[in-house]
Amino acid sequence: MILNGAARKNGNTAKLIKAFTEGAISAGNEVKEFYLQEMNINGCLGCEHCSAAKNLKVACIQKDDMAQINEDFGSADVVVFASPVYFWTISGTLKTVTDRLYAQLRSLGYSGFQRKSVLLMTAGGSDYSQAVRWYETFERNLHWNNLGEVLGAGRTEDAFRIGNAIK
Numbered sequence: 468m469i470l471n472g473a474a475r476k477n478g479n480t481a482k483l484i485k486a487f488t489e490g491a492i493s494a495g496n497e498v499k500e501f502y503l504q505e506m507n508i509n510g511c512l513g514c515e516h517c518s519a520a521k522n523l524k525v526a527c528i529q530k531d532d533m534a535q536i537n538e539d540f541g542s543a544d545v546v547v548f549a550s551p552v553y554f555w556t557i558s559g560t561l562k563t564v565t566d567r568l569y570a571q572l573r574s575l576g577y578s579g580f581q582r583k584s585v586l587l588m589t590a591g592g593s594d595y596s597q598a599v600r601w602y603e604t605f606e607r608n609l610h611w612n613n614l615g616e617v618l619g620a621g622r623t624e625d626a627f628r629i630g631n632a633i634k
């Protein structure tokens with residue numbers, strides 16, 4: 468699954484997503500992209516209702532498009548975080564969705580959600596450091612497996628290669 472946090476549908480980040488997707492599909496994988504900009508997903512309320520729930524269907528009290536993402540997150544082998552650099556970090560839309568994954572992780576347990584993941588990012592400049600640190604901290608603490616980081620719209624071959632290596 469690809470969480471596309473870019474605001475522009477056909478911008479620079481989309482080029483990396485396209486290359487990754489082509490690589491993954493040609494290796495026989497199924498890819499589903501969520502274009503977050505067009506989804507109705509509210510920020511986490513921090514109410515901790517999910518912490519007491521053991522059933523995902525009732526874990527989050529908010530009823531919005533996050534339900535679509537939760538369904539795929541439950542079975543996805545690989546989660547791709549794709550985003551432009553916005554003020555030296557990931558976009559707000561991608562961060563909002565990541566926060567909302569909390570409900571699933573809290574209600575069903577972190578140990579059942581050890582995913583492989585990929586970071587795809589583009590920027591006007593060259594400072595990705597804060598975004599990469601966010602991603603690697605997330606990975607490390609959740610014991611996820613980092614398949615690779617592609618930083619820069621010109622690096623489509625790397626995006627293809629990482630997608631194509633997923634079997």
Ligand SMILES: Cc1cc2nc3c(=O)[nH]c(=O)nc-3n(C[C@H](O)[C@H](O)[C@H](O)COP(=O)(O)O)c2cc1C
Binds near residue numbers: 473479480552592594
């Ligand atoms: C709100 C906003 C904030 C941005 N902040 C940064 C930044 O901090 N550093 C940077 O290098 N580029 C920054 N940029 C430029 C984008 O990261 C860059 O143009 C990116 O490739 C856009 O991706 P897209 O074409 O997929 O929309 C910013 C752009 C916007 C719209």
